[in-house]
Amino acid sequence: MSLADITQDAVLKAIVEYDELGQDIFLDTYGFEPSHSYKLLHEGKEYDSKAICGVAHKYAHGDLLPASKFSGGAATVAKKLQKLGFEVKSTRNPNWAWDELVLACDLVARNGWKGIDATKPEVINLSELLQHLPLHPESERAPTFRNPNGVGRKTHDIATAHPDHTGARTNGGQLDREVLQAFLEDPERMHAAAKGIREGVLSGELAELSAFEEEEPDEEISAPEGRLLIRKHYARERNRKLRMQKIDQTRAQGLPIACEACGFDFGRTYGARGSNYIEVHHIVPLHHIGESRTRLQDLALMCANCHRMIHVSKPWLTVEQLRTLIEKQRQFQE
Ligand SMILES: [Zn+2]
Ligand SMILES: [Zn+2]
Missing domain, CATH: 3.40.1800 (His-Me finger endonuclease fold)
Structure with a gap:
């Protein structure tokens, strides 16, 4: 009894039942919570992906796959539904990657280490640029992915993490501070790296490289310039x-x-x-x-x-x- 057993046809039947019962009753009846990471998209409507999978199991094999018997998320439910030809959409945004923070930090540094509000053109431009980086697959992006509000907030996180900042800090992450540190240690190098990433995106060269991932260590980034420029280095050598x-x-x-x-x-x-x-x-x-x-x-x-x-x-x-x-x-x- 597992996710592997469900079929496209069974998922479609679960969707029909979900529509008939409505979200609340469907979830209650089968003992599921609303999906907080991935939604299934079908004919313009959103469905709780995990509950749909559990109930699809009933249609495929006669018995429900209860919520406690499997986990939802990217590696399980979202992957399975995509394999069956369905579209899934993340409801939460992925954490900022090193390369994205390099771009944000570059902007904050050029603004005298002050945060920048969402309405400013430089934030709007950066928001657009970030949406073009080949770092996070579409299915892992929520509709608010790197929108100007989020980007503006991030510039404030970075600015308030600067050692010279007095006053309250907003809650940025550990990686924010590491990228900031790289800028403080070698500003020229990091500004040049940001420029390299921007130019690579605008010229289209970086976007073409999105498939070249086999040699990339997942967690550790082996140079402060970030993953995209490393990718470019290897591509040129190949x-x-x-x-x-x-x-x-x-x-x-x-x-x-x-x-x-x-x-x-x-x-x-x-x-x-x-x-x-x-x-x-x-x-x-x-x-x-x-x-x-x-x-x-x-x-x-x-x-x-x-x-x-x-x-x-x-x-x-x-x-x-x-x-x-x-x-x-x-x-x-x-
Ligand atoms: Zn080399
Ligand atoms: Zn040698």
Whole structure:
């Protein structure tokens, strides 16, 4: 007896019954609470997603799936209904992501660390920009997602978290304070990162990358510039055409196709199988990555191990730093 057993047809039957009984009686009859995270949308109406699923089980298998026997939410009810072809809509907004806070913090900093009200054009612009970021799927956004009121409130949260702020603080989250801290430590870098994100969104480049998520660590963000610019970094490195051009150019210069940090040469170790293989690392600092197209001189040839070591923890190393580290280790072992 589980969610897995319900069918599209059974859900449609539960919807019919819900319409006949009305929300209150439907919920009472079957012992469910109103859904506070996801609503099912059907023909312009909203339904309590969990209750519908529980009752759909009755239509599919003859017995109700009681509220206590399963949990509602993104991973369960919402996912199942979407799989069956239904539309679901979150009734609560997702927490602000690091990248979103970078943009908000950038705005507050430029306003002398004061909050900005919802009616101001810069808040309205930011609200629009945030709605275009490929960070939160549509189904997880409530109708109020990053609207000017919410954005204005967030600027006040950030402003009142600033160490120079005297007076009451509004209730911002831990992540607000971490992003604020990153701004206080290195304002130039963070302003450049905000600019990079904005430009990436406006040019459409970031939106195209929304599918590139497989390498992203979910919780930990490995650079203060945020997830979107990291995504862009990896996308540029995965560009086959650029990589081949870089290899051709290196050959034409009579240089070996070898790792610029450790000297590893795939062709020498693996013969013909490895002779055309090398990874490229994009050497432009993340916060400047928004500004231009990739030039071949921005790419460094890297073996897979060294490339991984550059990105394995924060802060990312430069190729030069990694080379120095390798040399030090070698001396140490001699
Ligand atoms: Zn290497
Ligand atoms: Zn890289």
